[in-house]
Each structure stands twice: as C-alpha cells, then as structure tokens.
Amino acid sequence: MTTEQYAIPGLKNVLYIDLTSQSYHIEERPDLYEKYLGGIGIATNLMLEEYKEGTGPLDPEMPIIFSTGPLSGVYPTCTKTVALFRSPLNGELGESYAGGHLAMSMRYSGYETIVIKGSSRYPVYVTVHDDKVTFRDASSIWNLSSAIDVGQVLRRVEPGAGRRSIVRIGPAGEKGIAYASVNVDTYRHFGRLGLGTVFGAKKLKAILVAGNREIKSPDHNAYKKMYGKLYETIVKTGLMEKYHNLGTSENILVLNELKGLPTRNLQATSIESVENISGENFAEKYLIRRVSCAGCPIGCVHVAMLKRSFSKAHEYETLNISYDFELIYALGSNLGVTDPEAVLELIDACEKTGVDIISMGVVLAWATEMQQRGKISTEEALGLKLSWGDKAAYLRAIELVVKAPNEFYAALGKGVDYASKKYGGEEFAIQLGGLEIPGYHTGLGNILGLTVGFRHSHLDNAGYSADQKAFNQPISDEKIVDYIIDEEDRRSVLNCMVACLFARNVYTYENMVQALKCIGIEKTEEELKELGKDIFRKKYELKKKFGFRFENFSIPKRFFETISTTGKLEEERVRKAIEMYREKRGV
Amino acid sequence: MAKRLKVANPARCIGCYSCMMACARTWYDTISLKNSRINIQTRGGIETPYAAIVCHACVDPPCMRACPVGALTKRKGGGVNFNKEICKGCGNCIEACIVGAIHLDAENKAVICKHCGVCTKFCPHDVLEMIEVEDSGELKVTDTSPVEDTGPESPTASHKELYGKKEAEGEE
Ligand code: SF4
Ligand code: SF4
Ligand code: SF4
Ligand code: SF4
Numbered sequence: 001m002t003t004e005q006y007a008i009p010g011l012k013n014v015l016y017i018d019l020t021s022q023s024y025h026i027e028e029r030p031d032l033y034e035k036y037l038g039g040i041g042i043a044t045n046l047m048l049e050e051y052k053e054g055t056g057p058l059d060p061e062m063p064i065i066f067s068t069g070p071l072s073g074v075y076p077t078c079t080k081t082v083a084l085f086r087s088p089l090n091g092e093l094g095e096s097y098a099g100g101h102l103a104m105s106m107r108y109s110g111y112e113t114i115v116i117k118g119s120s121r122y123p124v125y126v127t128v129h130d131d132k133v134t135f136r137d138a139s140s141i142w143n144l145s146s147a148i149d150v151g152q153v154l155r156r157v158e159p160g161a162g163r164r165s166i167v168r169i170g171p172a173g174e175k176g177i178a179y180a181s182v183n184v185d186t187y188r189h190f191g192r193l194g195l196g197t198v199f200g201a202k203k204l205k206a207i208l209v210a211g212n213r214e215i216k217s218p219d220h221n222a223y224k225k226m227y228g229k230l231y232e233t234i235v236k237t238g239l240m241e242k243y244h245n246l247g248t249s250e251n252i253l254v255l256n257e258l259k260g261l262p263t264r265n266l267q268a269t270s271i272e273s274v275e276n277i278s279g280e281n282f283a284e285k286y287l288i289r290r291v292s293c294a295g296c297p298i299g300c301v302h303v304a305m306l307k308r309s310f311s312k313a314h315e316y317e318t319l320n321i322s323y324d325f326e327l328i329y330a331l332g333s334n335l336g337v338t339d340p341e342a343v344l345e346l347i348d349a350c351e352k353t354g355v356d357i358i359s360m361g362v363v364l365a366w367a368t369e370m371q372q373r374g375k376i377s378t379e380e381a382l383g384l385k386l387s388w389g390d391k392a393a394y395l396r397a398i399e400l401v402v403k404a405p406n407e408f409y410a411a412l413g414k415g416v417d418y419a420s421k422k423y424g425g426e427e428f429a430i431q432l433g434g435l436e437i438p439g440y441h442t443g444l445g446n447i448l449g450l451t452v453g454f455r456h457s458h459l460d461n462a463g464y465s466a467d468q469k470a471f472n473q474p475i476s477d478e479k480i481v482d483y484i485i486d487e488e489d490r491r492s493v494l495n496c497m498v499a500c501l502f503a504r505n506v507y508t509y510e511n512m513v514q515a516l517k518c519i520g521i522e523k524t525e526e527e528l529k530e531l532g533k534d535i536f537r538k539k540y541e542l543k544k545k546f547g548f549r550f551e552n553f554s555i556p557k558r559f560f561e562t563i564s565t566t567g568k569l570e571e572e573r574v575r576k577a578i579e580m581y582r583e584k585r586g587v
Numbered sequence: 588m589a590k591r592l593k594v595a596n597p598a599r600c601i602g603c604y605s606c607m608m609a610c611a612r613t614w615y616d617t618i619s620l621k622n623s624r625i626n627i628q629t630r631g632g633i634e635t636p637y638a639a640i641v642c643h644a645c646v647d648p649p650c651m652r653a654c655p656v657g658a659l660t661k662r663k664g665g666g667v668n669f670n671k672e673i674c675k676g677c678g679n680c681i682e683a684c685i686v687g688a689i690h691l692d693a694e695n696k697a698v699i700c701k702h703c704g705v706c707t708k709f710c711p712h713d714v715l716e717m718i719e720v721e722d723s724g725e726l727k728v729t730d731t732s733p734v735e736d737t738g739p740e741s742p743t744a745s746h747k748e749l750y751g752k753k754e755a756e757g758e759e
Contacts, residue, residue: 006693007617074618076605100633104604108620151632162628163620186633214619214693217612224612231605235711235749244750291633292603297711298750299601321636433759519618 007214009072010108011038014046015111015133017126019202020060020118025110033112037521038069039498040095041531042113043084044538050115051545057088057194058176058201060119066106068115069497071358072295073107074215074223075515076231077240077503078187079293081106082495085454087193088201089178089359089415090434092546093539094193094457099293099500100185101165102209108163109211116204122551124166125206127158138205142174146352147183150206150309160210168206169196169356172402176200177413179359179436179502183351187291191356192457193435218520227517233506235297243300243502243564244290248325249279251439252333258471260464261563263333264388265365266430266558269441269565273338277328281340288320293500300502306344329439330361335368336388345391349398359415362436364397366416370425380408416434427557432456433548442467443566445480447559448577452484454539459501461487465564478572481580489532492539496531539587550582588719589664591644591702592625597717600637602627606706606715613705615692624700625715639714642666642688642700646724650699653683664702665724671696711749733744 011033017024029042034044043065050063064085071078081102083358087094102245106112109130116126120135123142127134147170150566154166165185173196173293180196181189190196199205217223234240235581242250255261256274275281284338286304293301321344331346350357368386370376378385382400386393404410411419416436420429430437432447433456440446442464449463450456458464466483490509491501499507507515509525516523521529560571607623615622625641644665651659651667658674659667676695689699707715719727 001614001622001692001694001696002616002621003693004616007619076608104620155632162626166632212619212621214615214621217616217618220612220616223618227608227612231709238750241750289636290601292601294602294604295608297601297603297605297709299603299712349672574746 003214004216008242009024010107010110010215011112012381013111014042014113014115015128017116017133018113018118019116019120019124019126019135019204022120022124025269033070036531036535037496037523038072038112039080039082040084040492040495041535043067043082043495044535044542046113046115047084047542048538050117050276051086051542052300055086057086057091057094057198061117061204062086062198064116064195064198064202065113066102066116067111067498068103068106069499070519070521071497071499071515072103072112074519075227076234077296077298077506078497078499079103079296080498080500082498083182083190083195085193085195085198085545088197089194090417090456092548093431093455093543094195094198095457096190096192096195097459097495097498098167098182098184098188098190099296100188101294102167102184103498104294105163105165105209107209107211107215108213109209110213116202119201120203120329123203123205125154125208126204126456127208127210129160129210131179142205143171145171145355148186148352151183151186154206154208155384158208158210160208160212163212164208164210166208167207169199169204170352172199172353172355173197174205175402175404175413176404177404178415178418180307181354181356183354187303188293189356192358193455194356196354205543219276219518222518226515228509230506230515231297234503239505240298240502244298246279246304247300249282249302249323249328251279251325252328253278253280255442255565256333258442258565259455259563260440260467261333262329262430262437262441264336264440265334265362265369265428266437266441266562269562271333271336271338274333276338277332277340277343279325279328282323283329286340286344296500299504300583304344306341306348308345319344319348323347324543326439330358331394334361334365334439335394337391337394339391342389342391346394346398349395349557353398353402355398355402358438359436360398362430363401363412363416366420366425366429367397367412369428370423375424376408380406382409384408388435395438422547429556430558432555433553437556440464440533441559441562441564443470443564443569444477444574444577445470445484447555447569448480448565448581449484449572451553451555451574451578451583453488454543461491467564471566477577477579481577485580485584489529489536492532492535493528496535536585550578550587589722589724590704590717591664591666591720591724592641592700592707593703593716593718594639594641594714595718596714597639598636599712600627600639600714601712602629602633602637603711605709605711606639607685609674609709610706613703614701624698625706626686626687638688642684642702643686644702644720647686648690650680650685653679655679655683658697659699662702662724664720666700666702669697669699669701
C-alpha cells in the first residue's frame with residue numbers, strides 16, 4: 001500500500017534543545033547530511049561549530065550531541081547512536097556509542113541529530129514524541145538508587161511502548177563521578193568517558209525518544225532486495241556467528257591462552273581458574289536469554305540470571321544481568337575475581353549506580369595494588385582492605401567511590417589518572433590518555449592504537465587485532481601502523497552510518513555504497529574513503545582544541561613490564577611506531 | 588491447504604524487530620515499524636520478555652462482525668481478508684479485537700495481518716511459524732508420526748541454517 005505522501009524524507013533536521021530556557025528549535029542542515037551522511041561525521045562538525053575556546057566539559061554551554069545515520073532504522077544491524085561531548089574524565093574528545101532502541105527511535109522521530117545545551121536549575125527529563133519535545137520535572141526520580149528503576153518509572157508515565165528509548169543516568173552521574181555512564185534501555189550504555197557526568201552537571205536525568213513515523217523509500221524494490229541481501233549475510237554466513245553464540249566473552253579463554261588478558265591490575269596477562277569466568281561457563285550456567293538492539297537479528301546481548309539467597313529459609317531473589325568480555329575482564333580477571341557469581345554481582349552494582357565498568361574496574365585494581373604496597377592506609381580507605389578476589393570489599397568500594405565520603409574516594413571518582421597523580425603509583429595506573437584501558441594487552445598494535453585513537457579506545461582502530469595478525473605471522477611495525485590507519489578510516493565511515501561495529505565485515509565499502517544507493521544516496525567508494533580521511537582531520541582538529549598533544553603523552557611503565565601476547569614491549573619501539581603514525585597522518 | 592501465522596515460541600524472541608520491518612516493507616512502500624501488522628512489545632522494558640502481538644486468525648472473527656461496511660470478510664484458514672477500498676477508518680474493528688492486533692495507518696485504513704508468512708522468513712529465532720489449518724481456521728491434528736527429538740543436538744533444532752556454518756559443523 002502507499003502511504004508515501006505521509007512519510008518523512010529524513011536526514012534534514014537537527015534538533016536543538018536548550019535546558020536553561022527549556023526551549024527547542026529545529027534547524028535544517030541538508031548541507032551537513034549531504035556531505036557527512038550522519039553519525040560521527042555530523043556530530044564532529046556540529047561540535048566544531050558549537051565549541052567555544054575554553055569551555056570546560058561540565059560548563060552549561062558545552063553541548064552533548066547525539067547522532068544517528070542514513071542506515072539507522074533502515075537496514076539490519078545499523079543500530080548505534082553516537083554521543084559526542086567533551087570528556088570530564090580526561091578533558092578530551094568524549095565519544096561513545098550505544099545501541100538499544102535509541103537509533104531507531106531517533107530515526108523514526110525525524111530527528112537524526114539532537115544537540116543538547118545549557119543546564120537546568122532543577123532535575124529535568126526531556127521527551128521527544130515524534131516531532132514534539134517536552135520538558136518535565138525529574139526531581140522525584142533524582143536520587144533514585146538505581147538507573148534501572150528510572151526506566152521503570154518513565155515507562156509507566158510516558159506513552160510510546162515498544163517504539164521508545166529511555167536514556168538515563170544513575171547516582172554516579174548525579175554525584176559527578178567522572179566516569180559516570182548513561183544507561184540506554186537497561187542493557188546498553190554510553191559507557192566510556194563520562195557522558196553520565198555531563199548529564200548530571202546539566203541536571204538532565206533522562207531523555208525519552210519515541211519515534212513512530214514512516215520514512216520515504218525512493219526505490220522501494222531496490223531497498224527490499226538490498227535489505228534481504230544484508231540480512232542473509234548477517235544471519236547465514238557465519239560472519240557474525242561469534243557474537244550470537246557465546247558473544248564477546250568467547251575471548252576470555254582465547255586471550256588468557258594468548259597471554260593477553262589483563263589480570264590483577266595488569267601484573268599478569270593470564271589468570272588461574274579462568275574457566276570459571278569463561279564465556280563458556282557463563283553460557284552454560286547463567287545465560288538465560290539474548291536480546292537484540294532494535295533492528296539487529298543477532299541478539300548479542302547476553303543476559304545472565306543470578307539467583308541469590310537472602311535467608312536461611314530458602315528465600316531467593318533473582319537478578320538479570322547482562323555480561324560481556326570487557327565486563328568480565330574489568331571486574332573479573334583484573335580484580336582477581338574468578339567466581340562468576342561475584343563478577344555478576346559486581347556488574348549489577350555498577351549498572352545500578354551507573355558507572356563505566358571498565359574505568360571502575362581499573363580504578364579498583366589500582367587502589368588494591370596501592371593498598372598492598374602500603375601507599376594507601378586502611379584509614380584512608382575508611383576501614384576497607386582491598387584484596388584480589390574479595391567481592392565483598394569491592395562491592396563496598398563501589399558504593400564508597402560513588403558516595404565519596406572522603407578525599408581518597410573522591411579522588412577515585414575522578415579516574416585512575418587523577419588519583420595516581422595525587423597519591424603516586426602512576427607507573428601502574430593502567431590508563432592511556434587518561435582513559436582506563438580495555439581488556440587487552442596484546443602488544444604494539446594495542447598500545448599504539450589506544451595512544452593514537454581519537455578517544456583512546458580499542459574501538460577506534462582495533463589495535464589488538466593487528467597484534468593477533470602479528471602473532472599468527474610476524475609483520476613489520478609499519479604494517480601495524482598501516483593497519484591502524486586503515487581501520488580508523490573505515491570505522492569513521494561506519495560510524496557515519498551508524499552501523500554496529502560487530503557488523504563491520506558485513507558493511508564493506510561496496511555494501512555501504514549499494515545500501516546508500518538503494519535509499520537514494522549516491523556515493524562512490526572513493527568518496528566514502530575520502531570522507532573517512534576528512535573525519536580524521538576534523539576530529540584531530542577537535543582533539544587539539546580540547547588540549548590533546550602527543551608531546552604530553554606518557555605511557556605507564558606497567559605496559560612495558562608485563563608480558564603481552566606478542567612478547568615484552570620496548571618503550572623505544574612504541575615511541576618509534578607513534579612517530580611513524582604521526583608522520584603518515586601528518587598530526 | 589490453508590495456512591496461518593502462529594507465534595509458536597514467544598519466549599525465544601530477542602526483540603530484533605526484523606519481523607516488523609519485513610511486514611511493513613512488504614506491504615507498504617515506505618520504511619517503518621508503524622505499518623507492521625505484527626507488533627513486538629515489551630511489558631516492562633527489555634528486562635522482561637517480549638510479546639508478539641498479531642492476529643490470532645479467529646475462526647469466527649469479531650473484527651469482521653464489527654465492521655459496518657463489510658471491509659473485513661472471512662479468510663480461508665482463519666482471520667480476515669481486508670478490502671482497503673471500502674474501509675472508512677472508523678476503528679470499530681480495533682475495539683472488537685481484544686488481542687490488540689489492529690491499528691490504522693496514515694491514510695486511516697486498518698492494518699491487519701494477512702497471514703502471508705513473510706515475517707516468518709525474517710525471524711532469526713524460531714518465534715514465528717506458518718502452520719497448516721483447516722479451511723475453517725480450526726487447528727489441524729497433524730502430529731500422528733512418532734515424537735521427534737527437538738533437543739539442541741537434533742537435526743531439527745533451532746538455527747540449523749542460521750548464524751553460519753560453525754554450529755552445524757559442531758554437530759557432526
Ligand atoms: S484481527 Fe483480532 S479479531 Fe480479527 S481475526 Fe485477528 S485476532 Fe481475531
Ligand atoms: S476501520 Fe475499516 S475495517 Fe475497521 S471496522 Fe472500520 S471500516 Fe471496517
Ligand atoms: S504474516 Fe504477513 S501480514 Fe501477517 S504479520 Fe507476518 S508479514 Fe505481516
Ligand atoms: S523477528 Fe522473531 S525474534 Fe525478531 S522480534 Fe520478530 S518475533 Fe522476535
């Protein structure tokens with residue numbers, strides 16, 4: 001049937017929301033969408049337009065930019081939304097991606113991009129119902145002890161079930177923990193770099209986006225065919241089987257075997273009894289269901305059930321907790337925790353309070369080593385004695401970090417870089433560029449990738465996978481540098497779409513060109529590649545404005561002391577590789 | 588031989604919306620969830636199971652009886668055939684269908700399942716199936732052969748062709 005006349009064209013609007021005046025307006029920016037398509041391309045340009053020299057991460061004028069892309073809500077597994085902000089954790093480029101329902105809801109609301117500025121005097125939440133925007137008092141849900149409960153309340157009071165996305169913060173964001181996360185639809189997050197902190201500073205408790213409009217489809221038959229092709233590739237070729245089956249936690253055993261799994265604050269790269277926290281064990285004993293982001297047939301979100309007894313009279317509570325590789329590393333191996341139930345409980349505590357789990361894990365690991373070395377007293381830790389594998393102590397520590405009752409815990413809430421500058425132990429504060437590291441210690445590719453990456457994330461360029469290649473078959477350092485450069489550019493393009501990076505091998509340049517063509521957007525492979533380079537330059541421009549300088553970059557000693565997948569790393573080798581990268585990139 | 592759609596294994600739903608996208612793009616010339624005749628919903632957020640809301644293929648459809656203009660007529664195999672031209676968008680059928688399987692599109696025409704089976708081809712998790720029924724829509728008793736093994740190791744188990752070859756190899 002035809003309802004085409006009622007459908008929106010899409011890829012036109014930017015919605016500006018001002019929290020100070022509780023007002024909003026829409027700007028038409030076909031120029032931006034034409035050139036940059038969507039996602040990170042649009043967000044980077046808008047940030048350059050918005051950013052005024054000297055504005056701090058938590059200043060009201062500092063914007064938060066959400067953007068989806070031309071393929072969002074249109075093709076399978078294009079499920080992500082990018083958030084761009086200035087990170088309160090390291091002052092640098094804040095960039096984070098979340099799945100869930102958000103991309104589809106934004107796309108169908110007709111606002112592919114949303115810019116949020118200003119700050120409210122009292123807690124608010126913002127709703128976007130198709131084209132209508134409202135501001136509502138959120139005082140009654142401020143101070144709720146769990147980010148999950150916030151979702152439950154909003155689901156009750158707001159319409160749009162099944163078509164909406166609820167994006168919210170927990171106590172950590174309200175209290176200004178520098179690595180507070182934003183929870184999206186319970187199991188997904190804008191995790192890294194402290195977007196939750198920025199929400200908190202703006203007194204923005206939540207955003208609800210409900211979109212249920214139709215999008216025009218200029219060549220519907222071509223679109224249907226292309227959808228079918230991509231769908232088949234995703235579910236039938238094995239390209240993504242890994243994410244469906246055990247999920248990313250499959251990597252726990254793999255990396256452990258390869259000596260690449262950071263353990264006990266990266267004092268080691270493999271851990272005894274690893275089978276207990278393997279993806280296999282979680283799947284067999286705890287996995288109860290999988291869920292998907294809206295529009296993705298994979299179902300990579302693994303949900304475990306933890307049955308916990310709370311009295312001798314056989315009384316139980318059950319918790320449903322999603323887990324993946326990074327979480328098991330951060331709260332498992334890196335804290336010496338090999339009891340899977342303890343890992344789940346720690347994840348749950350972080351979820352409720354709303355912090356980035358990787359950062360929290362690294363902060364606690366560093367604090368444990370500090371205490372063991374006698375550099376932090378039990379008094380400073382308010383009676384707490386952290387030791388590897390001690391779940392109860394870590395649960396308490398998470399609570400204390402968020403409540404920040406004294407200077408020490410307040411410092412922990414500012415991240416491991418800050419805390420180690422204050423208390424010492426910088427050599428074993430496992431961060432790069434002020435961001436606590438993800439769960440890889442695979443060698444040169446990894447360290448280089450995290451150093452040069454836009455946001456010091458493994459997702460910028462997958463340096464660890466260059467190491468995997470080098471492990472299988474030795475390759476020159478220059479090849480590793482080249483791999484990282486290619487991967488960065490490719491990912492920049494994918495992040496304009498905004499495809500889930502798990503589907504990166506489905507959305508090849510060729511497939512992207514075709515997918516775009518079928519919805520009336522003409523781009524050649526060369527144009528897309530040029531777009532990747534353009535975005536690189538723009539993002540480095542932004543990074544510079546935010547104060548990033550290679551000259552100030554230092555790499556903690558720990559990375560050179562602990563053996564990695566590809567052997568012990570030499571500082572000199574890393575330095576040379578960074579030089580090579582800078583030369584090739586011209587930065 | 589008549590067929591109808593059945594939500595065979597609701598508990599296996601992962602909430603991917605592939606079925607909705609498929610239905611909407613097959614029967615409309617736009618891209619949406621809005622025009623899907625099947626509706627995936629959560630009752631209490633993603634923490635709780637998904638429900639697939641779609642026409643149950645009533646043997647004696649109340650929606651048909653509620654339609655004042657006769658736009659809905661009995662379908663072979665249960666449910667209704669819909670005549671879009673004469674539907675006047677009154678919404679009486681919506682009221683009559685307590686399943687909640689009907690809504691109106693942008694042109695105020697009823698959106699109601701045709702039991703075409705397209706969505707089942709896009710469900711990656713064995714939730715949706717087309718089943719054979721009597722012309723009247725009554726369920727057929729077809730299970731007269733020995734009970735099949737449906738455990739994860741059996742050849743008829745879920746995903747036998749999906750998510751790549753790896754799983755299939757593992758079974759050998
Ligand atoms: S639409 Fe509702 S009332 Fe009509 S046949 Fe289907 S389930 Fe029955
Ligand atoms: S909305 Fe259309 S199909 Fe439904 S009862 Fe009214 S006229 Fe009949
Ligand atoms: S059977 Fe056909 S009409 Fe019914 S929900 Fe599935 S795709 Fe839509
Ligand atoms: S396609 Fe299947 S698994 Fe996906 S939402 Fe529909 S019923 Fe659920």
